[in-house]
Amino acid sequence: MANHNILNAHWSRFLGPASPDPQKYQYNPDSQAIFSSPYGPFPPSPPDLNIHELCFPPKNHLPPDYPLFINAVTEETVTLHQFYGRTCALARVFRYDGPNPLGLAKSPITDKDNGEILGLFSRNHIHYPMVAHACFRSELVFGGISPASTPYELWWVLRKMQITSIMVHESLLPVLREALKLGTGEDDKATPLRLILDLKKIIVLADDPNLDSVSGRPTIESLVRCGSTLPEIPREILGGDRMAYLFQSSGTSGLPKAMIISHKNGLYSGIQTIITAIQSALYAGVEPLTPQVVLGIIPMYHSYGMLLWILRINIVQSTNILLPKWDLELALKSIQKYKITYLPLVPPLVRQLAQSSLTEKYDLSSVIGAGSGAAYLPPDVAYQLAKKLPQGAGMPIPSGYGLSEAASIATPAAPGIFGLEAALPGTVGYLLPGMEGRVVNPDTLQNVPVGEKGEFWVRGHVVTPGYFKDTKATSEIFTEPGWLRTGDLVMRDEKDQIHYLDRLKEMIKVNGLQVAATEVEDSLLEHPEGLVRDACVAGVDNGRGDGSLFVRAWVVVTKEGESQGAVIVERKLDQWVKGRLSKHKWLTGGVEIVDSIPRTPSGKMLRREMRDKYHARLKKEGKSKL
Structure with missing residues (x-):
């Protein structure tokens, strides 16, 4: 394998040879139809790089140990070194060409193939990221499933993702049992895909680590213990354009679709805001990627949660305080107790924190920043919450922009970097590293001039290859090869800031x-x-x-x-x-x-x-x- 900078141990590995100097380079927008990120292209990477090996490059020693995940309710803690050891043990169990005690088959490389796909059906849990990394390391494709699914919704997703094995949190076993009663779907004309889950391959994520089984099913902890006794077989771990995982996505109609994310998609999504953070720190003249303590409430099965809790492990030193479910007072207590520095939020939580008098009871002085994603953030609450934090109303809560089909597309930039102006609430900022964009008339499919409204089309390594075994739905989002139709109405201004207006389908x-x-x-x-x-x-x-x-x-x-x-x-x-x-x-x-x-x-x-x-x-x- 060629010597790629991206596998080095230092933060500089994320600045490729074409990365602009944040203090000297001045971004000059023009009126061309296709516009690019002020941050420049992605750094080059090996063609077969696996997400796990981006996070844990095999020739690099682990840094000094630190708490990686802490359960805010029970205070149970997993350190970085424990996480890596447990991940390796579980991957030895999951590997199809190893001892393979579960009898797992080889996973598909693309959706043209069939093979083993492990469903992950759980609320946020301290060991969920470990299971995901064990899948990456063992080349086992997984599908993230919403823990809020009804039995019917679960039944639908199990078929759309062609789930063959499943990890289910113990509290959700009744939902799975009810879903299985609905049968294989032979009479369902909405999709030709049938239920193929192997009932012998149900694994339980239990809260009690001492349990070897629940309802006669093996627990994740029992598999970690098993894997710790198995030999490590040296092998090259493949990634690149191979399927890594599936997401639930609403796509272009109501019932969820299964959307493909490759290793290349995942690893580049994971490093986009890492690159912006490094460049912003260099612009400010401070050390990049300093340790942080993060409030953990964003769902792990969601693209936003994947970015935060799974795709960046060991890239930046981050202690993540996980809340099993949203509880406003527990969140505020955790901020004060653990001196949390960053709050990743969604708009309803921004609004609740902004408008709650409970915030006056707790010390929020440790919070260096907060951000919102996953949905539109109204400007009023962006200012309201900022007033309650040390940053003040002069730095309103920024709102990033992405989709399940392309997890990270745009975000506000540090004011002044590359000569850029501040992106105020109402805009989603500038294109992230490696991205290109166009604004297109959705009826004529012609590019519209700067300053006019149109559908946002994007291109870059983070864009999904398409929907799993659904060529019709894939063709609807790719009218032109490589260009993802976001379905969002935007306006690009003369500075190349992107103003989010609405979902096209929700236009009146x-x-x-x-x-x-x-x-x-x-x-x-x-x-x-x-x-x-x-x-x-x-x-x-x-x-x-x-x-x-x-x-x-x-x-x-x-x-x-x-x-x-x-x-x-x-x-x-x-x-x-x-x-x-x-x-x-x-x-x-x-x-x-x-x-x-x-x-x-x-x-x-x-x-x-x-x-x-x-x-x-x-x-x-x-x-x-x-």
Whole structure:
């Protein structure tokens, strides 16, 4: 194998020969249709590099030991050295061409092949990242499955991912049992894929490390103990363009799809923000990649969680304080107790922290930074939370941008680096290292000029090869080879900052004109009297059958809003929008005060759910709004 800088032990391994100097280089945007990252290209890497060997290069000694994961509830701790030893032991058990006590088959290299795919069906757990790295090291493909899945949803995903074996957290065994009762899916016309899970290959992730079995199934701990007695067989571990894992993705329609991530996708996603952090530190004249303590709440099965808890292990010294589930007071206690320095969040958690008086009870002075991802972050809460942290309102919470299909695409940059201006809330910043972008008219598929709205198309090593065994869905996101259609409406400005506007499918068409729901939501949240705590906007049936829609808002009011009463608040919000936005964006569908806005665990607003409930209510009442 050639000597690649990326396998060295020092942080400089992530700065390739074409990396720009952060203090001398000035980024100059132009009006060309295709634009690139100010950070330049990715550093070169070996063609067959495996994610595990990026994190643990085989010729490098481990650094001095430190706590890697700590359970915030039980205080159970896994150190870096323990993690690596346990990963190696479990990988010896998982390896198809070793002693192979589980009888696992070889995994597929692409979705043209069949083979062993291990489902990971668990909430966040202190040993989940170890299982993922054991899979990388043993070349066992895995599929991350949402722990919130119903039996039907689990049954669907098991078939879409063609799961042959599964690791299930002990608390989710009843869900798996109910899913298996649904059969192989022979009569399901929605997909030709059938249930092929081998019931002899069910492994349990148990909270008690002393258990060898649960419900007659072997535990992960028993397999680690078994692997510690097996010989290590020297071999080259392959990666590169081979499948590494599968994600759940909504893709272009409702039911989840299985989306492929290769080792190349995963390792480059893992180092993108590492590169930006190194360049930002060099620009500021400080040592890059200093140790950090991180609040761990983002789900590990999600692309955002994979980045944080799995793809960067041993790349930067990070002690991760894991919360099994979100608990506001436990999070605040953990920040104070462990002197947490960084808070990776999703918008609902940003909002909760920003608006909770509990934050006044705890010491948050250790927090150097916070960031949001996975969904759109309204500007108002980006400023509100920043005011409560040492950084102050002058540094509002930045919001990164990525998809399951391309985990990391854009992020705000350190103000001044490469001559770049600060990316304020409302934008998602600049393209990350190695990325290229275009803004395209979704109807004509022609590039649009700088400053105009269009669909965001991106290209780079982090982009998925496609959906697993679903050529139709893959063709829908790749109209042109290599260019991923994100399905998001954006505007690229003259500085090459990217302004996120909305999901294309959630655009509201009013008399032929497009309305971005987020623009109306932001206006409601910015009412000068602070009447609204949360807002959801969607298009509802106008009753005329002409395809045009009314714009309707559902709002959660603040204490100030409650004191004024529903009638006054609804009138004031209607007048505010009329005075601020164009006529086609007015709330012709009305305003409704609700107790809460439904969201997914990652923070994506369920506008469709609000709209469907409204339509169902209208139908029941036997009238339409005209």
